[in-house]
Amino acid sequence: MIEYMRLLFKILLIIFFSSNNLFSQGxxxxxxxxxxxxxxxxxxxxxxxxxxxxxxxxxxxGLRVRAIEDGDLIRVKVSTSGYGKAIYIRHYDGTTSVYAHLKKFSSKIQQIIKEIQYEKEKFEIEKFFKEGEIKLKKSELIGFSGNTGGSSGPHLHFELRDSKREKPLNPLKYGYLVIDTIPPKIQNIFIYKFLKEHIYEKIKIELRENGNSYSSNDTIKINGIFGIGYSGYDKQNSSHNKNGIYNRELTINGENVFSYKFDDLIFPDGKKIDLLIDYEAYNVEKVRIKKLYQTINSKFSFLENNDSNGLFEIIKDSLYNIKIVFEDYNKNKSIVKMVIKGIENENIFNNSETDIEEKLYHPDIEYEKKYKMLNLKIPQDAFYEPTNLNFEYNSDTIKIDKFTKAPKKGLNLEFYLPKNLDSIDLRQSCIGKISIKANNKKNKIQYVFGVKSDSLINAKTMSGGKYFLTKDSVPPSIKPINFKNENWVNNLKILKIRVDDKFSGIKKYRANINGKWILMEYEPKSKLLFFEFDDIKFNTAELKLNLYVEDMVGNVNEFKTSIYRKIFK
Ligand SMILES: [Zn+2]
Incomplete structure (x- = not known):
């Protein structure tokens, strides 16, 4: 094993250095x-x-991150969500490189950004620079890798874009080498038998696995209209991560029916991503089954043929050779083969047709349900397609079952605020939600953002759950982490304070020392605020710190302390 690891390490080193040489021109x-x-x-x-x-x-x-090519710094963004701290460099070949979730920027960029943050008195900023304003050299240090924003573990999110169209490109097409000799792994294949236009029955196909080829045990005997879905992933060498598959091609009797690969994307594709998965399986069973068909023409930019919806009709006594090729970027393939034979239509679903029809909410119709304490509005285009939606109202709570079809605009909830609330009760009133889970013993209440008027709170929801009116009367908590009141902190470089809000969450905070605004960086994952003493030279030893924190409904906590620090000249 050790020998093997040593060998692998050597190979990696050789490839690393040779690849660096290889692309020193690129x-x-x-x-x-x-x-x-x-x-x-x-x-x-x-x-x-x-x-x-x-x-x-x-x-x-904290790993060093370097510019991949000469270019102009055109954009820097600092956010507690999304890309966290991110750098955008425009290169002279028409591409832009993006480096996200950074821990911090290089001192050159950090200095520019801090100046803007102090000027605007804000931590979260976005700054666009003019072309040629800040030039960066290839291999110049630009920052350090981190875990900021919507990242759930340390890594570098690296992106290449077509600068003109802001179109993300697959970086592997541009000379980045990843060792991968492992074909994609296919976990399950499903056949979706359509009973009506938007109603299907899901059939799991038993597969025999032989290396990278998979086949169904027997000829599948069915009839009617069908689509296919799969679950699977791709792994690269020396890493346990289950990543996405690059390419998939569905052919039936040799004819390409539905295929797409990821060479490039456009951002609007993402808005419709739920149309390319079995939304019910994802939302209810937490399994992501990707579809090789579409019931709504979603016009994904990466689909090879947007006119083919991937659905096919099985005719009695005909044979269908189904082949799905899955491929990773290094051309390792896995192949799934199935044979389908058409049989007589059994017509077993005809009787239940009217039942199914009754429960459907159609996207071209607006619905409204009025209850004692609330209105439930199902606007036009609440869902992409006709949807079976179940909900029930009980005393003060509306329970909406998990959606089985992808929401487009979602639902609107309108809660009546009780009359005669005093101003504090009115401010603290909000909508709470408990998720519907199989064994939800904890019943943890989540805060739902709502817009308040005199007598109503309005909230939009893209998911099912139990919704009710509640209140948040607890202000955020503030706790110093690495200092104490009235103490000397000469050796401290960074001041750390933990802030937390149990229910509605932190909306804003503001800190100053001796009346002057200080930059406190906020990391919601660790619930920490940081201040770097190097930012400001104070001319008194006593530092009067004042921190104001407010939650989403306006409950406020203020923390005041004095600490002492030698005056650095
Ligand atoms: Zn990423």
Whole structure:
């Protein structure tokens, strides 16, 4: 085993250095270690197709990140969500490189950004620079890898875009080498038999697995209109991560029916991602089954043929050879083969037809249900397609079952606020939600953002759950982490304070020392606020710190303390 590891390490080193040489004329690896992926381009995420690659950073933060090519710094964004701290460099070949979730920027960029933050008195900023304003050299240090924003573990999100159209490109097409000799793994294949236009029955196909080829045990005997779905992933060498598959092609009797691969994307594709998965399986069973058909013409930019919806009709006594080829970027293939034979239509569903019809909510019709304490509005285009939606009202709670079809605009809830509330009760009133889970013993209440008028709170919802009127009367908590009141903090470089809000969450905060605004960086995952003493030279030893924190409904906590620090000249 040790020998093997040593050999593998040697191979990796050789490839790393030779690849660096190979591309010394081209783009540089943004990190100083061989590229291992924890995410591939195009892979399915909750609300989007992954627009870059996730480069592993040895499980830690702080790896040097370098510019892949000469270019102009055109944009820097600092956010507690999304890309966190991110840098955008426009190169002279028409591409832009993006580096996201950074821990911090290089001192050159950090200085520029801090100046803007102090000027605007804001931590979260976005700054666009003019072309040529700040030039960066290839391999110049631009920042350090991190875990900021919507990242759930240390890594570098790296993106290449077509600068003109802001179109994300698959970085692997542009010279980045990833060792991958492992074909995609297919977990399950499903056949969706359509009973009516938007109603189907899901059939799991038993597959025999032989290396990278999969086949159904027997000829599948069915009839009617069908689509196919799959679950599976792709792994690269030396990494355990289950990443997305690059290419898939469905052919029936040799004819290409539905295929797409991820060479590039457009951002609007992500808005419709739920149309390319079995939404019910994802939402209810938490299994992501990707569809090789579409019931709504979603016009994804990456679909090979947007005119073919991937659905096919099985005719009695005909044979259908189904072949699905899955391929990773390094051309490792897995192939699924099935044979379907058409049989007589059994017509078993005809009787239940009217039952099914009755419960459907149609996207071209607006519905409204009025209850004692609330209105439930199902607007036009609440869902992409006719949807079976179940809900029940009980005393003060509306329970909406988990959606089985992808929401487009979602539902609107309108809660009547009780009359004669005093101003504090009125401010603290909000909508709470309990998720519907199989064994939800904890019954944790989530805050639902709502817009308040005199007598109503309005909320939009994209998911089922139990919704009710509640209140948040607890202000955020504030706790110093690495200092105490009235203490000397000469050796402290960074001041850390933990802030937390149990229900509605933190909306804003503001800190100053001796009356002057200070930059406190906020990391919601660790619930920490940071201040770097190097930012400001104070001319008194006593530092009067004042921190104001407000939650989403306006409950406020204020923390005041004095600490002492030698005056640095
Ligand atoms: Zn990413």
């Amino acid at each position: 783009r540089l690896n943004p990190v100083e270690i061989p590229i291992l992926l924890s995410g591939t381009f195009g892979e399915f995420r909750k609300t989007h197709f992954h627009s870059g690659i996730d480069i592993k950073t040895l499980g830690k933060e």
